[in-house]
Amino acid sequence: MDKESFDIQADENNVNDEALHSSTANRQFNIKKEIVEWVQAIVIALVIALVIRTFVFSLIRVDGHSMVPTLQHNDRLIVTKLMYKPQQGDIIILRPPMHKNTPFVKRIIALPGQTVDIDFKKHKVLVDGVELKEPYINEPTVQQGDVKFPVVVPENTVFVLGDNRNNSRDSRYSDVGMIPYKSIIGKAVFRIWPLNNFGPIYR
Secondary structure, eight states, X not given: OOHHHHHHXXXXXXXXXXXXXXXXXXHHHHHHHHHHHHHHHHHHHHHHHHHIIIIIEEEEEOOSSTTTTTSOTTOEEEEEOTTOOOOTTOEEEEOOGGXXXXXXXXXXXXXXXXXXXXXXXXTEEEETTEEOOXXXXXXXXXXXXXXXXXXXXXXTEEEEEOSSGGGOOSTTXXXXXXXXXXXXXXXXXXXXXXXXXXXXSOO
């Protein structure tokens, strides 16, 4: 092989080496770029999930039997939060001021300014003197608690009871009492588990 042809071959090898290094560098760059994009996508997804959970809705598991027969132990519920305004009859998730670490699920019986009275002998719940029609309760209300009736619901609070009236810690007890609006997590609207009871809570 003459010198000229040797030099040409050497130049071709150099070109091939440079192309190989360039291809490897591009692959490394693409991998790094892809990792960054994945991390960004995950972070954005987590932020969106946090915002939805905080302000829009969340999933709650019922723990206990205070809302039988409407809700059962271990039911999974969708709870709405966005622009929620308490209404009589709503089933809500709440954290009573004296039980801040324990979510409760109860039904709103009365709103601010309304008067609640319970006749435990006749098993009647009255709001502003009118007896409530309560087809949702498990049995007549006989459990009294330590709150003296009648009571007037203060501003920005609600009076709540469980549907399982004789197995429920609710506004009949002073450690629960009236529930401030700020202690309400949201309104339970839909049951997603168990599947045989899948659907809206209010029928």
